[in-house]
Amino acid sequence: xxxxxxxxxxxxxxxxxxxxxxxxxxxxxxxxxxxxxxxxxxxxxxxxxxxxxxxxxxxxxxxxxxxxxxxxxxxxxxxxxxxxxxxxxxxxxxxxxxxxxxxxxxxxxxxxxxxxxxxxxxxxxxxxxxxxxxxxxxxxxxxxxxxxxxxxxxxxxxxxxxxxxxxxxxxxxxxxxxxxxxxxxxxxxxxxxxxxxxxxxxxxxxxxxxxxxxxxxxxxxxxxxxxxxxxxxxxxxxxxxxxxxxxxxxxxxxxxxxxxxxxxxxxxxxxxxxxxxxxxxxxxxxxxxxxxxxxxxxxxxxxxxxxxxxxxxxxxxxxxxxxxxxxxxxxxxxxxxxxxxxxxxxxxxxxxxxxxxxxxxxxxxxxxxxxxxxxxxxxxxxxxxxxxxxxxxxxxxxxxxxxxxxxxxxxxxxxxxxxxxxxxxxxxxxxxxxxxxxxxxxxxxxxxxxxxxxxxxxxxxxxxxxxxxxxxxxxxxxxxxxxxxxxxxxxxxxxxxxxxxxxxxxxxxxx
Amino acid sequence: xxxxxxxxxxxxxxxxxxxxxxxxxxxxxxxxxxxxxxxxxxxxxxxxxxxxxxxxxxxxxxxxxxxxxxxxxxxxxxxxxxxxxxxxxxxxxxxxxxxxxxxxxxxxxxxxxxxxxxxxxxxxxxxxxxxxxxxxxxxxxxx
Numbered sequence: 001x002x003x004x005x006x007x008x009x010x011x012x013x014x015x016x017x018x019x020x021x022x023x024x025x026x027x028x029x030x031x032x033x034x035x036x037x038x039x040x041x042x043x044x045x046x047x048x049x050x051x052x053x054x055x056x057x058x059x060x061x062x063x064x065x066x067x068x069x070x071x072x073x074x075x076x077x078x079x080x081x082x083x084x085x086x087x088x089x090x091x092x093x094x095x096x097x098x099x100x101x102x103x104x105x106x107x108x109x110x111x112x113x114x115x116x117x118x119x120x121x122x123x124x125x126x127x128x129x130x131x132x133x134x135x136x137x138x139x140x141x142x143x144x145x146x147x148x149x150x151x152x153x154x155x156x157x158x159x160x161x162x163x164x165x166x167x168x169x170x171x172x173x174x175x176x177x178x179x180x181x182x183x184x185x186x187x188x189x190x191x192x193x194x195x196x197x198x199x200x201x202x203x204x205x206x207x208x209x210x211x212x213x214x215x216x217x218x219x220x221x222x223x224x225x226x227x228x229x230x231x232x233x234x235x236x237x238x239x240x241x242x243x244x245x246x247x248x249x250x251x252x253x254x255x256x257x258x259x260x261x262x263x264x265x266x267x268x269x270x271x272x273x274x275x276x277x278x279x280x281x282x283x284x285x286x287x288x289x290x291x292x293x294x295x296x297x298x299x300x301x302x303x304x305x306x307x308x309x310x311x312x313x314x315x316x317x318x319x320x321x322x323x324x325x326x327x328x329x330x331x332x333x334x335x336x337x338x339x340x341x342x343x344x345x346x347x348x349x350x351x352x353x354x355x356x357x358x359x360x361x362x363x364x365x366x367x368x369x370x371x372x373x374x375x376x377x378x379x380x381x382x383x384x385x386x387x388x389x390x391x392x393x394x395x396x397x398x399x400x401x402x403x404x405x406x407x408x409x410x411x412x413x414x415x416x417x418x419x420x421x422x423x424x425x426x427x428x429x430x431x432x433x434x435x436x437x438x439x440x441x442x443x444x445x446x447x448x449x450x451x452x453x454x455x456x457x458x459x460x461x462x463x464x465x466x467x468x469x470x471x472x473x474x475x476x477x478x479x480x481x482x483x484x485x486x487x488x489x490x491x492x493x494x495x496x497x498x499x500x501x502x503x504x505x506x507x508x509x510x511x
Numbered sequence: 512x513x514x515x516x517x518x519x520x521x522x523x524x525x526x527x528x529x530x531x532x533x534x535x536x537x538x539x540x541x542x543x544x545x546x547x548x549x550x551x552x553x554x555x556x557x558x559x560x561x562x563x564x565x566x567x568x569x570x571x572x573x574x575x576x577x578x579x580x581x582x583x584x585x586x587x588x589x590x591x592x593x594x595x596x597x598x599x600x601x602x603x604x605x606x607x608x609x610x611x612x613x614x615x616x617x618x619x620x621x622x623x624x625x626x627x628x629x630x631x632x633x634x635x636x637x638x639x640x641x642x643x644x645x646x647x648x649x650x651x652x653x654x
Contacts, residue, residue, distance in 0.1 A: 054645055169563035173521055176557035180528055183553065187546040190538040194546060195531055218590075221613070222583050226575045228618050395617035399610040400631045402590075406606075407635060410597065411645050419594035427587055434572045435517050453549040457542050465543030 003135055010362025013060065014370055019363070022057075022065040023371045027378060030072020035080050035386050038224060038394055039401065040089030041073035041277075041317075042333040042440075043216035047401065049341050050209050050408030059345045060360050064367040066341055067321070070334050071123060071368065074277060074317045075375050078115045078310055079386055083108060091277035091313035094285040098298060098305030105301050114247040114255065114303055115310040116379040121259045122311035123372045126267045126318025130325075131365060133271065134354075137326035141351040146459035147470050151479035153452040156329040159273045159486035160441045168491050170437045178445015179452070181206055188450060189457060201417045208340050208446045210409055210418050214425025215432075215439050216337070217405045222430040224398045245380060247303070255307040258288050266312035270319020273331045273486070280316025281309035318368070325349055325361060329448070333440040340447055513572055518565030525558035586616060601650015602640075607632035 013019070033044030045066050052062040077092030082099035095115065102111040144152065157175040184195045185205025196202035265287060266280035288308040289298045298305045317334075324335040328350035342349050347357060354361055379386075409422050429439055456470075463469035471477050532550035574580070589612055596605040611628020619627055639645040 051639070051645070055643055167564070167569055169560045169567070170569075172560035173517075173557060173564065176525075176553050176560060179553045180550070180557065183550045187535075190541055190546050192536050192538050192546055194535050194550065195528075222586070224617060225583055225586055226579050228579075228616070395614055395619045396627050396631075398617055399613035399627065400635075402613060403606050403610050403631055403635055406590075406593070406597075407602075407639055407645070407647065410648065411639075414646075414648075416594045416598060419597070420591060423587060423590045423594065426590075430583070434574065435513060436569060436572065437517075456549060457544045460544045461542045 003131060006358060006362050007131055007366060009358070010364075010366035011369075013359055013363035014064065014366035019061055019064050019367060020370065022061050023068045023367050024374055026065040026068025027072040027371050027374045030069035030074075031076035031079075031375065031378060031386055032072075032389050033069060034073030034076025034078075034092070035088045035390055036076075036392075036397060037080050037084070037086045037088055038220055038398065040077070041070050042337050043220055044073055045069055045334055045337045045341075046212045046216045047405050047408060049337065049344065050213065050412050051404075052341070053209070053344055054408070054411035059342075059347055059357070060363045062341065062345065063338075063360060063364050064371075066338060067364060067368060068371040068374075070338065071314070071317060071371055072375055073334075074123070074314045075116065075119045075379050076386065077313075078119070078306075079112065079383065080390055082111045082115065082306070083387060083390065091281045091316070092309075093278070094281045094309035094313075095306060097285070097309075098300070098302050101299070101301035102303070102306060107301070109245045110247050110251065111303070111306050112383050113245050113380050114251060115306050116376060116383070117247065117252070118255070118259050118262075118307040118310040119314045119379070120372060120376040122263045122266055122314035122316075123318055123375075124369075125263045126270065126315040127365065127368045127372065129267050129271075129315075130318050130322055130368075134322050134326045134361075137322060138351045138354050141327050143475060144351075145473075146455040146462065147472065148476045148479060149455040150452060150459060150470060151476040151483065152327060152329055153448055153455070155479050155483035155486065156273050156331075156444065156448070157441060158483040160438075160444060166436065168487060170435075171441055172487075174432070174437050174439070174441035175445050178442040178447075179449040181211065181442075181446050182449025183453075188454060201415075205450075206421060206446065207413070207418060208443075209344060209412065210422045211425050211446050212337055212340055212443055213405050213409055214422040215429035215442060216333075217401060218422065218426025219429030219433060219439075221398050221402045222426060223433065224394055226430075228395075245383065251303050255304050258292065258304045258307050259311045261291070262288065262308045262311035263315040266315030267319040269312070270316030270331065271322045273323055273329065277313040277316040277320065277332065277334075280319070281313035284308045284312025325353060325364075326351065328353075328451075330444065333443070336440060336443050336447060340443075343447065512568075513574070514564055514568030518561045518563075518568070521557055521561030521564065525554045525561060528557065529554035582616060586613065589613075597648040599650070601652060602647040603632050603636050604650060604652075605648075606635065 030044065033039045034041065048066060048069060052065055057065065073089060074091065077088035078095045078099065080086050080088040081092040081095040082103050085096050085100040087093040087096055099111050099115065160171060160175065184202055186193050186203050193203055262284035265284050269280040269283050270277065285305065285308045288304055292304060320332045320335045324330040324339055328348060330336040330339045339349060347353065347360065406419060409418055432439060459469055471480060529551055532547050532554060535547050537545060589609060593605055593609040607628045610631040611624050614627040615621055615624035636647065640647050
């Protein structure tokens with residue numbers, strides 16, 4: 001019952017005028033960010049972090065704003081998938097398969113309403129999952145010493161490429177790059193400068209916010225510049241008729257079991273390290289297809305094919321918050337960005353967060369319930385408003401995105417040097433995306449590098465330089481084994497799990 | 512080919528990184544691991560994965576033709592110029608020019624691009640500075 005009373009306390013925090021307002025703004029912005037092709041949850045949240053930070057929001061309101069954006073983007077992605085056949089963000093890719101055919105049959109309104117309900121169901125139950133699972137995970141995490149934490153970080157990096165990863169070497173290279181960047185600056189334990197080449201600006205290290213905004217947001221601008229004038233850069237929603245905005249009862253009845261199964265699968269996919277919402281929606285869709293597609297209607301506008309990926313990706317979004325909050329190790333791109341937010345506010349996620357800052361955790365969770373309700377209201381009766389936003393062409397949108405990125409970073413430090421570093425990261429992000437090197441491990445490396453090293457050195461100090469301490473407890477051996485198999489499995493069996501997706505998927509923004 | 516270049520670059524980077532790591536000054540008090548070990552481990556990780564990419568490259572990505580690459584390069588130059596111009600010319604002017612340029616290069620006709628640039632700049636100024644109170648770069652004219 002502890003959990004429920006903590007949750008009730010959370011509601012008392014979230015139900016203030018300011019927090020409700022922020023949740024509303026976050027949900028609204030999030031839906032827009034998700035709906036616009038080219039802006040996904042991770043780069044949307046990345047742009048907003050420096051802003052929330054410079055506006056001086058305290059931790060709980062800032063986190064409420066940004067997670068509302070995160071949940072909202074998961075809702076919004078489906079709008080352009082259904083209407084334009086262009087996924088608004090990567091997790092919404094699977095929704096195009098049946099959503100767009102439904103829209104072509106004149107059932108766009110039904111598809112939008114149904115996917116909105118499926119999103120709500122997925123997110124609602126996943127948030128309950130978060131409420132009950134996170135405190136359990138905290139109990140395990142309290143047993144962790146520095147050696148176990150070091151193994152846990154290794155596990156996060158090993159599995160981050162994901163079960164669907166094409167090339168594990170590239171994921172490892174990306175993680176190495178990120179960790180290497182984190183090493184720049186003065187060493188926290190001995191105070192000697194490392195890799196700073198006498199440049200004073202580098203003594204503080206590279207600010208992870210600068211790296212994140214550059215890698216995620218600016219690289220998107222370059223991608224658009226490269227594809228200018230081609231099909232990918234344009235969308236036209238003007239010809240689409242919405243039709244009725246309520247799904248018939250029979251359709252709801254038909255899709256209920258699908259939503260239930262997809263929610264469970266999506267949540268599990270989200271909790272596992274290294275698998276974000278994209279995998280959640282992919283697994284849900286493929287399992288449903290195998291289970292219920294007896295007449296071969298999937299892919300031709302089957303409502304179940306719309307409900308499955310949407311319930312799956314929203315459930316995974318909630319699930320991905322579990323390891324981020326309980327262990328401080330994010331399992332997906334956007335949760336990595338949210339972790340950056342917490343670190344920027346000097347809050348270290350992990351087991352101690354639940355005891356030291358219960359207000360932050362439970363206020364956030366309560367806000368997720370409220371935000372989810374707001375999103376349902378916004379996304380069904382008011383969906384035509386968001387459809388109109390889709391009409392803003394990227395040639396006006398992307399410059400605004402770029403400029404807001406600059407404003408956010410300049411607002412933090414007021415330094416030209418940081419802006420130059422951000423541009424550099426933008427170019428790096430673009431090149432890495434072209435070469436299909438995943439960006440999320442880079443971000444995670446930059447974020448966690450120093451903590452990972454600190455834990456290693458702490459463990460070694462305790463054992464007085466004996467390296468076997470790293471595998472001295474059953475817990476850490478288990479984590480290392482999990483890490484090892486998590487890394488090897490995609491190489492051996494990746495073919496069976498990998499989504500068969502069009503090429504553009506790899507360039508889409510990660511979740 | 513692109514992947515082989517990536518692998519080669521990664522390898523060079525790893526060697527440079529490890530070499531730099533060995534040059535880190537040790538302070539007179541140190542823990543058993545010291546400030547060098549972890550960077551060297553990272554360097555080895557980068558080197559090994561680079562070698563794997565070098566010997567087993569993926570399919571060639573679709574690179575844009577030269578004119579587009581030049582375009583991306585030019586945009587990078589404009590952004591760098593923007594970073595330097597901000598403290599000198601102030602937020603509104605430099606942002607209007609940069610946003611207008613970006614919008615033009617993304618396919619807006621020139622006149623509309625100018626309007627878009629000014630609109631984006633003034634819009635951000637009003638929302639973030641006047642409404643939300645964020646401090647932006649002040650130019651010689653106070654905005």
